[in-house]
Amino acid sequence: MAMDAAEIEDLIRTGIPGATVEITDLAGDGDHYAARVVSESFRGMPRVRQHQAVYAALGGRMGGELHALQLTTAAPE
Amino acid sequence: MTEDTNARIDQIVKSNGIVLFMKGSPLFPQCGFSSRAVAILQHLGAEFESVDVLQDQAIRQGIKAYSDWPTIPQLYVKGEFVGGSDIMMEMYESGELAELLKTAGVITAQ
Numbered sequence: 001m002a003m004d005a006a007e008i009e010d011l012i013r014t015g016i017p018g019a020t021v022e023i024t025d026l027a028g029d030g031d032h033y034a035a036r037v038v039s040e041s042f043r044g045m046p047r048v049r050q051h052q053a054v055y056a057a058l059g060g061r062m063g064g065e066l067h068a069l070q071l072t073t074a075a076p077e
Numbered sequence: 078m079t080e081d082t083n084a085r086i087d088q089i090v091k092s093n094g095i096v097l098f099m100k101g102s103p104l105f106p107q108c109g110f111s112s113r114a115v116a117i118l119q120h121l122g123a124e125f126e127s128v129d130v131l132q133d134q135a136i137r138q139g140i141k142a143y144s145d146w147p148t149i150p151q152l153y154v155k156g157e158f159v160g161g162s163d164i165m166m167e168m169y170e171s172g173e174l175a176e177l178l179k180t181a182g183v184i185t186a187q
Contacts, residue, residue, distance in 0.1 A: 047160060047164050047167065047168075048146075048158065048159070048160050048164065051146075051160065051161070051163070051164065052145060052146070055146075055147050060147070062147040062148060063141065063147035063148045063149075064147075068109075068110070070163055071163045072163065072167065
């Protein structure tokens with residue numbers, strides 16, 4: 001089970017409108033990704049909530065078809 | 078999740094200063110993310126309890142609902158969910174994790 005980088009990016013952008021999303025395919029196997037998500041909506045939000053917002057955007061795929069997503073979140077500088 | 082599983086998790090989380098729910102054991106982690114989480118805690122000199130979710134399917138599923146967090150590992154300090162391995166790494170690099178553990182009294186100042 002693997003997911004396309006573009007698909008991950010679309011899901012996050014749809015779930016968190018206006019977010020800047022950068023996806024890196026870590027292993028080149030379509031299964032291990034890193035994502036950096038920057039959104040104004042994260043400002044003042046605890047990190048756990050920021051990550052939960054991204055997981056919610058991925059709609060339950062995290063931990064299932066998407067095994068490995070190294071996640072970094074931030075509000076714009 | 079059954080109430081029984083929820084109660085078991087709650088008991089584990091609240092009766093230990095630091096608990097890491099992980100895949101495998103600290104000596105033999107079964108996943109890169111769990112391995113990283115263990116390395117961070119050991120580097121900070123933290124003594125922690127670990128729960129191998131691969132040994133217990135009820136806990137493996139239950140812990141995800143307990144914290145509303147879809148992945149393992151999961152770190153709890155003084156009964157509070159701190160995050161998964163990415164958050165641990167960010168907090169480790171910024172010094173926040175050492176601060177948190179010191180404030181919680183689970184490690185001594187270095």
